[in-house]
Amino acid sequence: MSSTTTFQAIRGRFLDIQNTVSQASEIPSQTRYIADGLLITENGKITWFGTWEQGKNHVPVNVELEHYPEQLIVPGFIDSHIHFPQTEMVGAYGEQLLEWLNTYTFPTEIQFKDKTYADKIAQFFVEELLKNGTTTALVFCTVHPESVDALFEAAEHHNMRLIAGKVLMDRNAPEALLDTAESAYLDSKALIEKWHGRGRALYAITPRFAPTSTPEQLQKAGQLKMEYPDVYVHTHLSENKNEIAWVKELFPEQKGYLDVYDHYGLTGNRSVFAHCVHLEESEWDCMHKTGSAIAFCPTSNLFLGSGLFPLKKAWDKQVKVGLGTDIGAGTSFCQLQTLNEAYKVQQLQGEKLSAFESLYHATLGSAKALDLDEKLGNFNVGKEADFIVLNLKATALQQLRQSKAKDIEDAVFALMTMGDDRNIHATYIYGQKVYEQK
Structure with a gap:
């Protein structure tokens, strides 16, 4: 960071979520909508937020005001599960999880041993996140340390808060993608020392x-977690029924799939498990007891035919849930499209997903799932200034629909049902504009 102070002042319509919005909560008291608001940032942090009338005298002299009178400004979207090496294989035809990994994923990931190749895809991936309004993500790399360096370097260029790590894989995959228990431990340790807490990484x-x-490898992963208790654990859990049966064959001494991770010390407050479509009752209880979080990935669960995530159960069991695109089994980088599918997944189970609960999952809810809600997720003073400017009327059909919107909740619901990357007018990271739609 430079030693000079940088201020930003943004005026416009603001919407954020202040506290947990569940299916049962009193929604109006948790949401904050300011029709003419002001946000002031200093060196990447929010220093003032409120109405324009209250705040206009707080704008520092010589700071140019950016005004978005027609758009809607919300906190940056947070993606709680995504694979950067799978960017190029989105929309791969015809398989469910285990066949899909062998047919498409593993051959694609072999290429990432080449740092130049990894750099190219990492840069594309980060630009695609920003273009879709995603300002923080929890990311899978490949087994190659080069892939981790490539991703963190690309994110660092934008001062972006990313969480990522080298994949650990020492069996049941192509030879070219295997490490060992010991090399996984040593590579991960070196990468933790290099990247964890460097800038916003x-x-x-x-x-x-x-x-x-x-x-042996899971034991080494648990050892790393004990040695570095503030790093994250990121893996998959109970996505597909054949996968669950396979785990029970491979680990007959454990009570079930989640118990494998729990046994090796891999559950906890910074542990995020993608999917969790088919958890058993005891596993829900373990998720709650350990403070572990779930990444709900609706476009992926539908695309691979994995099943319908029971979001109501997560609320009932008080388990943290973030929203994930899961590129490339997921089919869009855009959290708006992801929420569109999340709504349908709930409808198929006879449940509803409101506009404000949706916004919660994409912002503050994902921040809570990633244990970053002290830093991200809404416009509270002191938080990091990651936010996006949304154009609610990016298409002719959206213009017509928005002209009939009853209130801000209806407008946001229509956006989440019809929206995509065309609705992202601008993306700000740490107070600085890093993307603007041409």
């Missing part, structure tokens, strides 16, 4: 999923 210990790690 954070590290995640990343076993792909239980079937591709031996008990």
